[in-house]
Amino acid sequence: MRISYREAMRLALREALESDPRVFLMGEDVGRYGGTYAVSKGFYDEFGPERIRDTPLSELGFVGAGIGAALGGMRPVVEIMTVNFSLLALDQIVNSAALLHHMSGGQVSVPLVIRMATGAGRQLAAQHSHSLENWYAHIPGLRVLAPATIVDARGMLAPALADPDPVVIFEHAQLYNMEDELPDDWSCDIERAAIRRPGSQASIIAYGGSVPKALDAADALARDGIDVEVVDLRVLRPLDVATIAESVGRTHRAVVVDEGWRSGSLAAEVVARIVEHCFYELDAPPARVCSEEVPIPYAKHMEDAALPQVPKIVAAAREVLNV
């Protein structure tokens, strides 16, 4: 079955709502409007206003309420329209969701799923183009996921809801229209990174919206006879160091692609792990392709220049390979 990323998310949500009465969806315009990205279109009529709960523009309030509901025995899926607005809820995510289990000495758990769109690329300008996955991936107590394929979009929600602890899912806004074949077995874990394309000469490590770009770059390099591997991190916390180290240990070269800004980025963390775990396997300094250190501009040509793009990834791979 060929479906879109959006449709895969819809299927996952519907399945969750149908299979567990504790599951409910809450967020801005998830109900009557049908979801900003139309993921929950039609659900309001199907499941009713209690379970498809429209909220006021109160990110701190409704994320906190989601945490409270999780404490109270529910399995809430809280949708924050975009990562940009999640900053208004950061206190509840960091100070409550991530910490309650620990502060209570393990007595309470917060089985909450927070979904949010992320990323730039649609000329939405500086305040609506953030990639702050790394902020969340920094926090012990959270699990952070970045589905980048149709299978992950379909398969990640169920294990996320089964996790007794808070899980943050980042859906790159550029991926919603992506289409691919959904295989019969779309089940997936939320533990491990995935090798999306095997290769031998260098490992391109990416996540979320950068994964398709990394795959395009690998195609371009292949046309020039350069064989690179593409690793999709999938799980941004906890990082699957084993898969990263295995890949880089084999290829001896790494290019990390991250739509976040370079300084303090997830890419920085990945490179640090590579150096810690496979220093003696490195045949070239690891390279990073990140967003330029500028707020994301509105003008198309400037926005394009600020973000990781296929030619930049190709160039970085060529640089580490010195070809």
Place this chain on the structure above:
Amino acid sequence: MNATKRKPKAAAAERSLPLQLLADMLRIRRLEEKCAELYGAQKIRGFLHLYIGEEACATGATHALAADDNVVATYREHGHALLRGVPMDTIMAEMFGKAAGCSRGRGGSMHLFDAARRFYGGNAIVGGGLPLAVGLALADRMQGIRRVTACFFGEGAMAEGAFHEGMNLAALWRLPVLFLCENNLYAMGTALMRSESQTDLCVKAASYKVPTLRADGMDVLAVNEAVRKAAAEVREGAGPFFVELQTYRFRAHSMFDPELYRDKVEVEAWKERGPIHNFSAKLKAAGELTEEAFLALDAEAEAEVAHAVAFAEAAGWEPVADLLRHVTSGEAQR
């Protein structure tokens, strides 16, 4: 030594409500006086926010709740935890940072938790508990459970967005949340007058179409009566309720506070209205309490504190090898 609830159940049951309220206020007072002493002796560290002077609020309020109700509290929550049934032994052990503490020594004074007693903690971000209370109430409503979620917070929290968002959501969705504002007039060192354009807190709450009550937070019976009334409405499904308890803390905000922001005369004036002093005097005047009976209650509280200190002293430390535990439920480090 086992953590035990020292309060003999039989005695509590036989006691009249007023005497039990007095006994509980004494328990909080003696516990916290000992905490201050142990802070000086460096047995307790970190932030220690004492409730001395405000005991009537927690005491009157918790005695108006059902055993099954949810309670969300602040970082000044020793009394609330104690009266919700968390044993004084494990509270003291928690403040010592011992593994036998009610939060295994991971939380400390500001983060007392007891999941079994539905005590959802000491929350040390001002206003942070309000959205949680809304969510707990939402969960109860969606699961068809008739239960009140009591949320304690100070008047300082009413300047936070979390207050407004939480009040709005609770009112909008008519959730069974009992908002209990302990107005002690100072947000740390900033007087209410200096932080709120509208100092009538009930008016602020009422703007969300939430019914309100104001009670003298220095009078345990007045608190009990107001909260009882509010809780009954909430339990009936009328939606949230807001109660302002006007009170005063006799001691500094925390052990770090030099108290430069308020007049000693003001403090002394409030102390004249001390909840324990006044309430026991009232009971004595009414012939419901003798000095001997008061001293017996006090001795009982002191004995409970002594036991708690001995328990905390004797308790062991969590091994450092366990450092990475309690980060996630699966125990695996993320």
Place this chain on the structure above:
Amino acid sequence: MFDFMLPSLGADMDEGKLIEWKVKPGDAVRKGQVVAIVDTSKAAVDVEIWQDGTVFELLVEPGETIPVGTALATLLGPGESPPEKGTPRRGAAAGGAAGETARLRISPAARKRAEALGVALADLKGTGPGGAVTLADVEAAAAKAGARTPPELPKGPAAATDKAAEMRRAIAAAMSRSKREIPHYYLLETIPMARAQQWLAQANEGRPITERLLMAVLQLKAVALALAKFPEMNGFFRDGGFEAVKAAHIGVAISLRQGGLIAPALHDVADKPLDRLMRELTDLVKRTRAGSLRSSEMSDPTITVTNLGEQGVESVMGVIYPPQVALVGFGRLAPRPWIDGDALVAMPAVTASLAADHRVSDGHRGALFLAELRERLQQPQDL
């Protein structure tokens, strides 16, 4: 300002452990002065400096193990004044930015592979980013040398603390490299020693035991003099080419009591009288066995002479110590049946051997060298 770097004190040395500083910041140093003691896999070696100057800063602490080429200290040249505060220190960072003198640019993976394959880092040319040596460079070098992958040498803390094992490893690496890289050829010549023996007996007559000359000194001097006519036996094969050295710094193979051997240099053998050579040889053997050699003695030998005669062997076919290009071996000095004119006589004789690098010399020249050696030993009075 210049850096004083850890010299390579032999082909088998790629790191050393600083034992002691002999100087401190502010000290004036003269060319040839011993400034530090460094423990190599073989011995504690006095390390000399080769420029006059004043010590500015010591960059390495005693106890640290550092790779060859690491800056140990910075010095001010004569007349140079100390830099302003905040001036970036040269050479401290092991990167390309420090210029030509910086340590080798090589990827960690390439370094590891080179060690496994026994490829000498100094011989590698980098083709990677910024001229860095990559895995591919190491593998190409190994393939070019026709290297078979030797078994991984034992490593780890246990082996490292065992000095004997460490030396064994160092010898293994150097000798493996020699046999892998150097196309040896071997020649033998039996040299009559009657005259030399006679001359030596006379020379030693009346000398106290401690001042007597040994035949070994005559042999060394004879080799040194013979080399003057055969520069292709004396020098180094480096970076694909031969560099002849005028002075004959003969590496004297000295076996150690705990096992293993070192061949430190006896300097300028051709230019020194026998008495002095004898004193220097005695001192060298003593210091070698005491583990206190100078850095130049480790790195300078231009040829090696080994004498296994005392062990009773007839002759020795040696393995050249890279980057040297020749090795002369002497067997037992003993009477042998000898045709003198028409008569069969008992003649004291020694079998001298030459192992030489075919990349630099051919058998014809080697044979002439041995003939020259033989002639020199027939004229002991000229030695």
